[in-house]
Amino acid sequence: MSDRITRQVFLRRAAASGSVLTVPGILAACGGGSSPSSGGGTSTEAHKLAKTLHFSNWTLYIDKKGNKHPSLDQFQAKYGVHVAYAEDINDNASFFSKIQPDLSSGQSTGRDIIVMTDNSRYPSLLVKKGWVEKLDKSAIPNIKNLVPQQRHPSWDPNRDYSLPWQSGFTGIGWNEKLTEPVTTMGDLLGNKKLKGKVGLLSEFSDTLALVMAYNGDDPSKITDQTFNRAMKTIQKAVDSGQVRAFYGNDYSGPFAKGDLLATMAWSGDVVQLQADNPHLKWQLPDTGGDIWTDNMLIPKGGDAYTASVYMNFVYTPKIAAEIEDYVNYVCPVLGAKEALIKQDPAVAKNPLIFPTKDMLDNAHTIDPAALNNEKWLTAWQNLVSA
């Protein structure tokens, strides 16, 4: 027990002084051995670090140098915990259906941290079903660095179960070489010059939010009437042959190849695609885009303490800045911008990564209640997949 207090006090002091822990493996040393990550849960072993942290994330979503992830190596050096990092999340739905059988039968998924998007139904579903572990907040003093806008999401009002990994915008991307700028949804859905070369996103909330904003309706408060109006707008564009297909992560290929002249696209993707193809441009539509957040969650059976220690680590501004420098999405950690200005000023000044107030004001969030409305979801899937 005294051991636990020592560690907590230690962590708090380290965080308070703004310094990071500098002695490699010091915690492992004073923790007196570590337990394997299976099980977890009971209070006696809750405060021992596991040997390995199993972290499942989306592709291209953490810093990378050759085959190494420097931030994970630093974590290992500091805490003696090896991170088994898997890039096995490609879209929310597929990943959920992969872990759902384990969770519903009360088995561990073998993972300690997973990352899911709040504009899908799954994070709130996981919380509601009791399929996630509570964060060990005593191990996350750095939670104070969470940007204020993200502190009280409706599905996890006190951030008891989740912490943001990255956020991003949904907007319109276009290929400058092949078309005039496409900056309005009206253009995207109606401009005859783009016929058959327009991509929409298959995620319910992305496409609906942008279309509703275009219709002058409020995406954060959806009614049957506004929903039907949006569906009609989209159906019209599909029937006229304007829309080529609905895409998940896979719009980037046709977009880069020029099969799509313009498409709904996620901000960070386009920043990454621009490295190879500078003709790809991206903007929030004039009527507004969508902002979403990917959240770290601890699936039931994961090691809550070790996962929490890791979350605390990535909420250190310096580490957050290192990750941001590579992934180029929107960073939820206060102080990361200041840290990044020293390392890579160009990235730190990119409004897609540290957005301006104008952009944030022009970005909607989807009505969380709509994400669990079976009627609307079915209507949407019938449009996208029929």
Next chain:
Amino acid sequence: MRVFHRKRWLTPYLLLAPGMLWLALFFLVPLGFLFYQSLESGNIDFGYAFTWAWGNYSSAIRSYRGQFERSFEYAGIATVVAFLVSYPVAYWIAFRGGRWKNLLLLFIVAPFFVTYLIRTLAWETILSDNGFVVRILHDIGVLSPGGRLLATGTAVVAGITYNFLPFMALPLYVSLEQIDQRLIEAAEDLYASRWAAFIRVTFPLSLPGVVAGTLLTFIPAAGDFINAELLGSPTNHMIGNVIESKYKELLDYPAAASMSFILMAIILAMILLYARAVGTEQLTG
């Protein structure tokens, strides 16, 4: 010796046991679960309960008739095209391949060394609006200006045909290869033209391969969703896409399960009709 003789009746059962056990464990049991699930009602939030919900079946047919029909249409066209492409190839390899037979067969199987998904993604590049195929078709006027291949039904059928071609070609080759050449010579000796010999001797003798090839192509093709997903647009989606979206996106497991059963039932019925039309002995060779 005595003991051995007395137990000999056991031998066939012992030989059958591993296969039967495998089928029971990994086919029948999951099928039972799937059937049970197809009669449940409810949703993911409040859980599912078994209620003999036969309505899942009728509503699936009512809502997704178009996709069911499209699946069989695409699978049917792909099977016919695969047959028309494979038969001459298999025929040539079997009768004229000589010492190159094995190499030629390897060429047919070679695409299988690459995973299904990658093969299909390659077609996305081949049929791209800016690719050479579309450019040539535009130049010779087959495609109207602004016309495209990718994200059309043609691309989906082409993808399915390509992906299942070896399943058609290999059984055809095996049955053609087994034909006793002397029978064809005899037919010609009896004044059959080459064409008549083919129609009355070669083709009937290759029927077991035709039946096996068409079934091996048609059955997986009807349930395929990858080709429609990657090469088609929403208007080309097949029943496999609907099942996938019900299962993955909507978490409506009962609906997905009932649709899988309907698909299975229709395919089974088609096979029975087919078997009756060509004769069951062709199924077993």
